[in-house]
Amino acid sequence: SLPSYLQAFVDEHLQHTDSMLVLCGSSVSTMESEVLGHESPLYGRRTGQIDLHPFSFQQAxxxxxxxxxxAIRSYAVTGGTPMYLTRFDYEQSLAENIQTQILSPTALLxxxxxxxxxxxxxxxxxxLSILEAVAVGHTTPNEISGATGIDSGPLSKYLQTLRQLRLLNREVPITASGQKSKRSHYRVDDEFLRFWFRYVEPNRSSIEEAPAMVFEGTIEPDLPTHVSTTFEDVCTEAVWELIRSGEFDSYSAVGRWWYGEEEIDIVGLAPADDRLLLAECKWTNEPVSHGLVDDxxxxxxxxxxxxxDRSERxxxxxxxxxxxxxxxxxDDNWSLFDLTDIEYIFNDV
Structure with a gap:
C-alpha cells in the first residue's frame, strides 16, 4: 500500500535529513485512518498535523x-472551500453564477x-437524507428522525459519522454545561453543502427540465432566509474581530443561545467578571427599529x-x-453595525 511505501521512504531516506514530507488529502476518512490512525504504517512518524478548514468570510x-x-450572499452559496469559491465568475451576477455553476446538470458543482x-x-x-433534512430546517434529533424515518438508535451513529467527516456540526446553547446538553441542534457544516441540500437535491428532476424556473420560483424567493443564517456567522466573526481589536472587551466564549421558543443570535460570556454580550443580526429589507431593542x-x-448583578452589553x-x-x-452600552461598519471591521484588520 502507499502508506507502507511511504513508511519505508521515511525510515530509509528521510530519518536523518533536514527534509520534510508533506501529505495532503481532501478525504477526511482516508487521512485519519490510512495516515493518522493507530494501524497505519505511518503511525508515530508524523511531526505535526493541520486540520485545514474552509476560509472564513473575512478570508474569502x-x-x-x-x-x-x-459578497455575503455569495459566501452563503459557495462557503469558504477554495474550489467552490473560484468556480464563480465575479464579473457575472450572483444569479447568473448560481444558474451556470450549480443548476446546470453539466456543471462541476x-x-x-x-x-x-x-x-x-x-x-x-x-x-444524504439526513443532510437534506437538516438543511431544510429539521435540526433536532427528533425532527431529523421524523423527517428521515430513521430510528433514534441508528440515527445517533449516522450523526456521529457525519460529524467526524466535518459534514455536520452539533451545536448546544452557549450557556449549556458541556456537550451532553439535550438541547442540541445540528447544522450542515459547510455553506455550499447547506445550499445544495436545501435547493438542489430536493429539486433534481425540476432542475434538469427547467433550471431557470427552479431558481426564480424556489431559490430566489427563499434565498434571504438561507443567507440570514450565514449573516449570523459573519456577524460572529465581526464580534471576534472587535474583541481582538479592543473595541469590545474580551469574552471567553461566543455563540448562539436558545431556550424553548426564545433565541439570541450571538451571546458572549466573560465568567471571570460576570459580563454578558447579547447581539441580534437582521438580514431584512427594513431598517431595524426600537422594537428589536425592546425584544x-x-x-x-x-x-x-x-x-x-451581571454586566450586560x-x-x-x-x-x-x-x-x-x-x-x-x-446609551453607550449599545453598539449598532450596518453593512458598511461590518466591512470596515474586516478591512481594518
Whole structure:
C-alpha cells in the first residue's frame, strides 16, 4: 500500500535529513485512518498535523469581488472551500453564477456533494437524507428522525459519522454545561453543502427540465432566509474581530443561545467578571427599529447565566441599517453595525 511505501521512504531516506514530507488529502476518512490512525504504517512518524478548514468570510472576501451585501450572499452559496469559491465568475451576477455553476446538470458543482459522500462512505443514501433534512430546517434529533424515518438508535451513529467527516456540526446553547446538553441542534457544516441540500437535491428532476424556473420560483424567493443564517456567522466573526481589536472587551466564549421558543443570535460570556454580550443580526429589507431593542432586552432576562448583578452589553447588526433616531436613543452600552461598519471591521484588520 502507499502508506507502507511511504513508511519505508521515511525510515530509509528521510530519518536523518533536514527534509520534510508533506501529505495532503481532501478525504477526511482516508487521512485519519490510512495516515493518522493507530494501524497505519505511518503511525508515530508524523511531526505535526493541520486540520485545514474552509476560509472564513473575512478570508474569502479577498476572492469574492462583489459589494459587501452580494459578497455575503455569495459566501452563503459557495462557503469558504477554495474550489467552490473560484468556480464563480465575479464579473457575472450572483444569479447568473448560481444558474451556470450549480443548476446546470453539466456543471462541476451540480453533483459535487454526491461525489463527496461517495468518496467518504460506502452507502451514502441515508447520510444524504439526513443532510437534506437538516438543511431544510429539521435540526433536532427528533425532527431529523421524523423527517428521515430513521430510528433514534441508528440515527445517533449516522450523526456521529457525519460529524467526524466535518459534514455536520452539533451545536448546544452557549450557556449549556458541556456537550451532553439535550438541547442540541445540528447544522450542515459547510455553506455550499447547506445550499445544495436545501435547493438542489430536493429539486433534481425540476432542475434538469427547467433550471431557470427552479431558481426564480424556489431559490430566489427563499434565498434571504438561507443567507440570514450565514449573516449570523459573519456577524460572529465581526464580534471576534472587535474583541481582538479592543473595541469590545474580551469574552471567553461566543455563540448562539436558545431556550424553548426564545433565541439570541450571538451571546458572549466573560465568567471571570460576570459580563454578558447579547447581539441580534437582521438580514431584512427594513431598517431595524426600537422594537428589536425592546425584544433583546426582554430576552436577556431569560438567559440564566451569572449573578443577578451581571454586566450586560448589547449589539445590533443590520443589513438595512437602523431607523432614524435609534442610535441617539440608546446609551453607550449599545453598539449598532450596518453593512458598511461590518466591512470596515474586516478591512481594518
Amino acid at each position: 472576501r479577498d476572492v469574492i469581488a462583489y459589494d459587501i451585501a452580494d 451540480y453533483n459535487e456533494p454526491e461525489f463527496l459522500l461517495q468518496t467518504e462512505l460506502r452507502n451514502p443514501a441515508r447520510y 433583546l432586552r426582554s430576552k436577556a432576562n431569560s438567559v440564566r447565566w451569572g449573578p443577578s 448589547f449589539a445590533l447588526f443590520s443589513r438595512s441599517g437602523f431607523v432614524d433616531g435609534l442610535a441617539e436613543a440608546l
